[in-house]
Amino acid sequence: MARWEPNASQRLADAALELFAERGYENTTVLDIARRAGLAKSTFFRHFRDKREVLFGEDALTERLTTAIAAAPAEAAPLEAVACALDALGRDVFTPARRAFTVRRRAVIEANPDLQEREALKGVRLTASVARALADRGVPGLVARVAAELGALALEIAYGRWNDQDCTEEFGVIARRALGDVQKAASATRGHPGRSR
Structure with missing residues (x-):
């Protein structure tokens, strides 16, 4: 050989x-x-x-997100820096050529509880890395953490939508929309009091 x-x-x-x-x-x-x-x-x-x-090599994903956050314009608000990172994933990681691979990867993980747990841990580490990258930009700790959590939720939503068999849009477009949806949902929580019993 x-x-x-x-x-x-x-x-x-x-x-x-x-x-x-x-x-x-x-x-x-x-x-x-x-x-x-x-x-x-x-x-x-x-x-x-x-x-x-093979399923969880995460260094490239984390590195791409944190590098893009660091490279975001200095005047970018925390969620805009996160949006820049999601754009980078669409350009460099979740490309049309990788879609078939990610769809198959997702199916394998969904069929195995241990792999689902590992995927959840990967998400926690990724979110922590994003929060640190935002803090490195001077974003206060709690704000960095909230922005990272919202970004992680948007990433999860976008990843699910992008892996849908009928989806033809680029990941970056889907991720920006998901981030907007998350922001709207967060804003809506201020205007809708819970029902009292």
Whole structure:
């Protein structure tokens, strides 16, 4: 086998998702993934620590969000900085070419409670990173945390809408709309008192 294989990381990720869908996550081994991709097991470990990392390699996502927040215009309000980060995800991460992969990834996670828990933990860490990035811009702590939580909710909503089979819009457009929806909903909570019993 050649020492260098083109697109090995993507081939391994695609093979993993195929096998997770066919056999289930628990019944798929790293060796199975490598064989399906036509690569050696050692090649798998050059790209991923374990089979979970195929689904949860989060460093790129976190880095893209925090870098975009840092690069947002100095005068940008906290939620506008978050919007800039969501735009960056649409340009660099959630591209039309990646949609099929993310749809399959989501299906695998939804079929496994342990993976759902890991996804939730990933969301918590991502939100904390966004809050720190906002604080680094001088946003007060509580404001940074609230903006990060609203941004995380918008990201979750946008991700769900973007993964819908009938969706044809770009992620950035969907994410901006989701952020607007979240802001409107937050504003509406001030004007609607709860029912008393």
